Amino acid sequence: MAGKVFFSVSMSLDGFIAPESTDELMGRQWMELQRWVFPQRFFRENLKLGEGGEEGRDNDILRETFERTGASVMGKRMFDAGERAWPEEAPFHTPVFVVTHEKRDPWERPGGTTFHFVDDGIETALERARDSAGDRDVRIAGGGATILQYLNAGLIDEFTIALSPVLFGSGIRLFEGVDASRVALEPVRTEHSPRVTHLTYAVRER
Ligand SMILES: NC(=O)c1ccc[n+]([C@@H]2O[C@H](COP(=O)([O-])OP(=O)(O)OC[C@H]3O[C@@H](n4cnc5c(N)ncnc54)[C@H](OP(=O)(O)O)[C@@H]3O)[C@@H](O)[C@H]2O)c1
Numbered sequence: 711m712a713g714k715v716f717f718s719v720s721m722s723l724d725g726f727i728a729p730e731s732t733d734e735l736m737g738r739q740w741m742e743l744q745r746w747v748f749p750q751r752f753f754r755e756n757l758k759l760g761e762g763g764e765e766g767r768d769n770d771i772l773r774e775t776f777e778r779t780g781a782s783v784m785g786k787r788m789f790d791a792g793e794r795a796w797p798e799e800a801p802f803h804t805p806v807f808v809v810t811h812e813k814r815d816p817w818e819r820p821g822g823t824t825f826h827f828v829d830d831g832i833e834t835a836l837e838r839a840r841d842s843a844g845d846r847d848v849r850i851a852g853g854g855a856t857i858l859q860y861l862n863a864g865l866i867d868e869f870t871i872a873l874s875p876v877l878f879g880s881g882i883r884l885f886e887g888v889d890a891s892r893v894a895l896e897p898v899r900t901e902h903s904p905r906v907t908h909l910t911y912a913v914r915e916r
Pocket residue numbers: 718719720721726727728729731732735743784785786787788789791809810811812829831832851852853854855856857859882
């Protein structure tokens with residue numbers, strides 16, 4: 711049975727998922743946006759940052775999101791930022807399909823992550839991700855431009871936003887350019903922790 715196609719991102723209260731420039735990743739805004747992630751046990755384990763960490767619902771959500779994902783798709787800007795920041799053992803441990811105009815050979819990392827560069831469109835990237843994921847789900851990992859294309863094409867089944875208590879004022883807006891005449895949402899669940907509010911929606915066509 712084919713899995714779902716989903717995305718799961720952290721968003722500021724005013725709707726941004728990243729500062730405009732990837733040079734500002736690890737800057738104050740990014741750290742505030744992702745503050746709920748860094749202390750979690752699963753995050754620390756997955757990035758080999760050492761023992762310990764928090765174990766509440768935020769941690770379970772990170773672990774469940776990882777475990778349901780059989781393959782990921784991401785845009786080239788997210789990949790470029792990650793290529794600089796991820797450790798040698800990249801934190802996906804599955805195939806990752808990078809949507810890009812660039813031609814590049816697959817890049818295999820220790821620990822099970824292989825990045826495949828797909829230069830013939832979002833549908834091909836998703837098809838290849840579905841084939842790799844088997845009965846697990848495909849995560850559209852980001853960033854905003856890539857998520858938006860999948861959303862507007864009607865290819866997202868479900869998404870979760872971790873709404874962080876921070877205001878950006880400017881940056882990369884998650885829903886900038888969404889085809890609101892086509893995309894309708896159905897609430898699935900809301901969960902909150904002391905750090906963040908997790909909002910999950912199913913996507914329906916209008
Ligand atoms: N808050 C969160 O949870 C979260 C999650 C994920 C990512 N992010 C952040 O999001 C930011 C990146 O987002 P973004 O919206 O700027 O960029 P993006 O979606 O990561 O990448 C866009 C780039 O991907 C390539 N691309 C996308 N669609 C394509 C298509 N159909 N055909 C060919 N190439 C295509 C193009 O690059 P080329 O033309 O160069 O190939 C395009 O410029 C990063 O700062 C990242 O850290 C945040």
